[in-house]
Amino acid sequence: MASNAPLTPALKKSDNVFVRTIQIISTAAGWCSALMILTAVLLTCQMIFIRFVLNGSTVWQTEIVVFLVIAATLIGLPFVQMQKGHVNVDLIPLMLSGTVRFGLAIFTLTLSISITCIMLYYGYDYWHFAYVRGWTTDTVTAVPLWIPYLALPVGFGLLLLQLIADLVALISKSEAPFGLEAL
Amino acid sequence: MDPLILGALVGICTILVLFSGVSVGIGLLIVSAGFLIVFDGMRSLELMPEIFFGKLDSFALLSIPMFIIMGGSIASTRAGADLYEALERWLTRVPGGLVISNLGACALFAAMSGSSPATCAAIGKMGIPEMRKRGYPDGIATGSIAAGGTLGILIPPSVTMIVYGIATETSIGRLFLAGVFPGLLLVALFMVWSLYATWKSGDKNLLTARNYTWKEKITVLPRVLPFIGIIIGVLYAMYGGVATPSETAAVGALLCLTVAIFIYKLYDVRKIWMILQDSTKESVMILFIIAAAGVFSYMLSSLFITQSIATWIGTLDVNPWVLMLAVNIFLIIAGFFLPPVAVILMAAPILLPIITTAGFDPIWFAVVLTINMEIGLISPPVGLNLYVINGIAPDISLKTILKGSLPFVACMIIAIILLCVFPNIATWLPEAVMGAAI
Numbered sequence: 021m022a023s024n025a026p027l028t029p030a031l032k033k034s035d036n037v038f039v040r041t042i043q044i045i046s047t048a049a050g051w052c053s054a055l056m057i058l059t060a061v062l063l064t065c066q067m068i069f070i071r072f073v074l075n076g077s078t079v080w081q082t083e084i085v086v087f088l089v090i091a092a093t094l095i096g097l098p099f100v101q102m103q104k105g106h107v108n109v110d111l112i113p114l115m116l117s118g119t120v121r122f123g124l125a126i127f128t129l130t131l132s133i134s135i136t137c138i139m140l141y142y143g144y145d146y147w148h149f150a151y152v153r154g155w156t157t158d159t160v161t162a163v164p165l166w167i168p169y170l171a172l173p174v175g176f177g178l179l180l181l182q183l184i185a186d187l188v189a190l191i192s193k194s195e196a197p198f199g200l201e202a203l
Numbered sequence: 204m205d206p207l208i209l210g211a212l213v214g215i216c217t218i219l220v221l222f223s224g225v226s227v228g229i230g231l232l233i234v235s236a237g238f239l240i241v242f243d244g245m246r247s248l249e250l251m252p253e254i255f256f257g258k259l260d261s262f263a264l265l266s267i268p269m270f271i272i273m274g275g276s277i278a279s280t281r282a283g284a285d286l287y288e289a290l291e292r293w294l295t296r297v298p299g300g301l302v303i304s305n306l307g308a309c310a311l312f313a314a315m316s317g318s319s320p321a322t323c324a325a326i327g328k329m330g331i332p333e334m335r336k337r338g339y340p341d342g343i344a345t346g347s348i349a350a351g352g353t354l355g356i357l358i359p360p361s362v363t364m365i366v367y368g369i370a371t372e373t374s375i376g377r378l379f380l381a382g383v384f385p386g387l388l389l390v391a392l393f394m395v396w397s398l399y400a401t402w403k404s405g406d407k408n409l410l411t412a413r414n415y416t417w418k419e420k421i422t423v424l425p426r427v428l429p430f431i432g433i434i435i436g437v438l439y440a441m442y443g444g445v446a447t448p449s450e451t452a453a454v455g456a457l458l459c460l461t462v463a464i465f466i467y468k469l470y471d472v473r474k475i476w477m478i479l480q481d482s483t484k485e486s487v488m489i490l491f492i493i494a495a496a497g498v499f500s501y502m503l504s505s506l507f508i509t510q511s512i513a514t515w516i517g518t519l520d521v522n523p524w525v526l527m528l529a530v531n532i533f534l535i536i537a538g539f540f541l542p543p544v545a546v547i548l549m550a551a552p553i554l555l556p557i558i559t560t561a562g563f564d565p566i567w568f569a570v571v572l573t574i575n576m577e578i579g580l581i582s583p584p585v586g587l588n589l590y591v592i593n594g595i596a597p598d599i600s601l602k603t604i605l606k607g608s609l610p611f612v613a614c615m616i617i618a619i620i621l622l623c624v625f626p627n628i629a630t631w632l633p634e635a636v637m638g639a640a641i
Contacts, residue, residue, distance in 0.1 A: 054476075054483040057268045064265065064453035068446055082262055089268060090259045093494070096487035105484040106226035106491065107542050111584055113224040128225040135233045143252040172252050198224050 036192055042185035043102060049178050050099030056092035060085045080161045087168040094175025098182035104199045113198045122190070125197030129187045136180045143172030204242070206511035213238060213508060217549070227545045228488075231495040235502040242506055251498055258497030259490060262449055263369055268486035269452030270360050273437075274316035275482040276459035277430055279474065280467035283312050283325025285426040291333075292415040292423055301337060302347055302397040305330040309351025310390045313358045315434050319580050323352030323591040331596050340404050341599045346607025347397050349588040350614070351390075353577035356543055358386035360437070360452070362489065363543045363576060367569045369493065370551040374566075375448045376441060377633040381566045382573065384628050385618060389574070392614040400610065429462045442636055489544050496548035503552060513556035523561040524623070527571075530554060531619065534572055538579025542587070546576060570629040571619055578615050581608040 067081035100106055113121050149155070151166035189195035204212075213234065220230045232251070239247040277283075290304040290311070305326060313322045327348040334344035356363040359379030368375035433455055440451040463469045463478070503509045516526070537546045550572075558568050580588045583605060592604050622628055 050480065050483060053487060054479040057272070057483055057486060058479060060265065061269060061272065061453050061456050064269075064450055065457050068450050068454060072445065085265060086260060086262055089265055089490070090256065092268070092483070093259055093487050093490040096483055097491060100484050100487045100491070101226075103484055105488050106228060107488055107545065108224055108226045108230075109221050109540050110224050111540060112222045124224060128223050131220075131223075131233055132225060132229045135229055135236055138236055138248060139232065139252060139255070142249055143255075145249065146252045146256075169256065172256060 035194060036188060039185045039189050039192075039194070042098075042181050045178065046098040046102040046182050046185075049095050049097075050103075053092040053096030053099060056088045056095070060088040060092070063088070083157060083159060083161060083163060087163070090168060091171040091175075094171040095178065097175050098178040101179060101182045101186070108198075110198050110200065113200060118197075121197045121200070125190055126187070129183060129190065133180065133183045133187065136176055136183055140173060140176040140180055143169075143176050147173050206507040207515055209238075209242070209506055210503075210508040210512055213503065213506075221541070227541070228491040228495040231492070231499040231549070235495075235498045238506060239502050247505070250501070254498050254501045255494045258494045261369065262447070263365075263375065264490065264493065265449040266360075266365050266375065266452040267362060267489055268482065269449065269456040270317050270362055270365065271486050271489075272456040272478070272482045273360075273433075273452065273459045274318045274321055275478045275485075276456070276463040277312075277315050278318070278321040278325055279478050280463050280469065282315070282427065282430050282467070283308070283322075284329045285423060286312055286430075287326055287329045289423040289427045292420045301334055302339065302343065302401060303394055305334065305347055306351045306390055306393050306397065309348065310354050310358060310386065311431070313352070313355035313386075314360075315430055317355055317360050317362050319352045319355035319577075320587055320591045322355040323348055323588045324595065326351065327592055327595045331592070335596075339401065340607075341596075341603050342607030343397060343400050343404070344607070345592050345596060345599055345604040346609075346611055347393065349581045349586075349592050349604060349608045350393055350611030352588045352591070353580045353615075354386055354389060356576060356580075357382045357389065357570070357573050359383065360448075360455075361573070363547065363573055364569060365448070366489065366493065366544050367547050367551065367572065370496070370548050371555050371565055371569075373569065374633075374637070377566050377637055378569050379438075379441070379448075380633040380636055381570050381629045383632055385570045385574065385622060388621065388628060389577075389615065389618050392618060393611055396610050396614055426466075429466055430459070433458045433462065492545055492548055496545075496552075499549065500552040509552055509556065512553055513560055516557045517560050523563065526557070526561050527563065527623070530558070531571065531575060534575035535578055535582075538576045539582055539584060541579075543573070543576035543579070546579075547572065564626065564630055566633060567622070567626045567629045571622055574615050574619050574622075578612050582612060 063081050063085050067078045067085070070076045070078055113124060116124060147166055147169040150169045155165040156162040157165060186195065190197060216237065217230070217234050220234050221227060225233065236248060236251065287304065287308040290308045291301060294304050294307065308326045308330065309322055312325055313319070316322055316325070330348055331344050335341065355361070359382050361379070361382060364378040364382060365375055367373065368378050436458075437451045437455040440446050440454065441448055445451070446454070460478070464475065469475060500509070534546065534550065537550065555565060559565060580586060583589070586605070589601060589604050589608065593599070593601050
């Protein structure tokens with residue numbers, strides 16, 4: 021079954037200091053992400069106001085708004101992971117017994133950590149290229165691209181930390197595999 | 204390796220990875236990276252972050268978080284209950300008014316929120332207890348709301364349609380318009396079934412009207428008109444050429460938040476944060492899948508899988524309608540396990556070339572696909588709406604809710620058949636408003 025909780029569940033506080041610290045960081049990342057989306061809403065409204073009410077021209081808003089939403093997506097990844105908000109198909113895990121489900125959860129988390137490491141490594145590489153070579157957008161504002169690209173290593177880096185925290189919580193039995201309590 | 208065999212291998216691996224319980228976005232990245240490493244070498248991984256970023260680098264995507272905030276603001280207020288009350292009072296003379304009001308409220312709330320579970324929860328919280336109190340059978344009370352809630356992804360503005368538009372580079376404005384008449388058709392079919400089932404249940408009193416005074420009718424209006432006004436304003440701005448869908452969505456989001464705060468007196472900062480938090484969660488989840496699906500789509504095309512499947516289907520001497528039937532069966536099955544957004548993003552790059560090669564209109568197909576996804580929302584094993592209803596009315600068994608929903612699944616299949624016979628139901632309005640597609 022695909023699961024993504026429509027409402028925010030109350031987060032279980034972990035006894036583990038590392039897990040708790042990462043939870044605080046991920047929550048802060050969630051705040052940043054939400055504020056970036058809210059800023060994007062306000063900037064878009066400001067852009068419409070300037071264009072249609074003041075009859076002025078808008079130069080930088082569209083670009084900034086798009087970059088804000090991209091950054092909000094990447095920076096928000098650890099928060100959504102912590103809240104178990106990333107949709108998944110949990111039909112098979114539901115059918116499995118406790119031990120096998122635990123093993124599968126370890127396996128999927130390890131896979132997730134591996135792919136996040138790949139994205140982090142190449143994301144950093146991509147950002148570094150943009151920084152060293154001084155890439156800019158080909159628009160009037162010529163935004164230095166390393167600024168929006170920075171969201172790639174930061175977002176995947178934070179997601180990696182949250183995934184490691186999830187693995188630690190799982191191994192220390194403070195969290196149920198796939199967030200599913202034993203039947 | 205033959206790209207077709209490779210395609211089958213990708214399909215099997217994707218199913219295995221996704222069913223392992225890994226999140227959809229990460230699962231798609233895992234499969235993409237795995238196949239790129241094996242068949243294209245390690246160097247191809249360098250492109251993954253660039254494609255991931257590039258897929259999100261679009262102003263059209265902005266409409267997703269905006270419409271989600273809009274829906275989230277409405278869902279966090281009493282708007283659903285107010286809308287339900289207003290319709291019940293105003294539709295008092297219509298036979299079977301209560302169940303009709305519920306379905307009408309679902310359709311209107313769906314138009315305002317764009318979300319199926321939110322529609323189910325908002326209307327169901329008031330509608331289901333009221334229908335049960337008046338003696339409606341549990342199956343009809345729960346089934347009608349579960350099915351009515353699915354309209355959220357068809358009636359504009361719909362996040363599912365936006366995602367389809369982005370995945371297939373189809374006009375979002377046209378897609379929204381294409382959903383209007385099929386949405387109304389489904390509402391009509393749902394109403395016909397509900398009235399028939401109520402009449403068949405034996406209690407004829409359920410179909411009789413209940414009287415409300417004009418004062419009672421008027422007093423409920425100020426609470427619902429602001430939101431309806433915003434929706435009409437948003438649709439006018441979009442089709443009146445004032446602004447793009449993303450821009451109108453941003454204004455709509457700001458207005459809905461303002462109405463929620465000032466008219467519905469949502470002064471508590473924690474509650475406003477909750478709206479933003481839930482909206483952020485849903486937006487990030489969808490945008491992450493979009494970006495990951497972009498990488499997945501790149502992998503498919505870089506290994507010539509997409510092109511080979513389209514060519515292979517083109518060489519097959521299959522009746523297009525047989526093909527459409529196969530596609531529908533595939534979509535229904537996929538919808539049983541995966542949420543609509545994930546199905547669209549994964550299936551669109553493969554299905555669209557097949558559909559267009561077979562001569563089908565992509566706008567019409569979007570509507571058929573969405574109704575298929577609606578079926579998934581009220582069918583086991585996923586059936587998100589069934590679980591939402593179960594949460595509202597825990598004393599009604601999931602089996603009863605499911606049994607009550609099944610006739611509505613039949614209504615949806617009838618709607619798909621009608622759309623196949625009369626495609627104009629979906630394509631007429633976009634063409635009438637925006638002209639023929641180029």
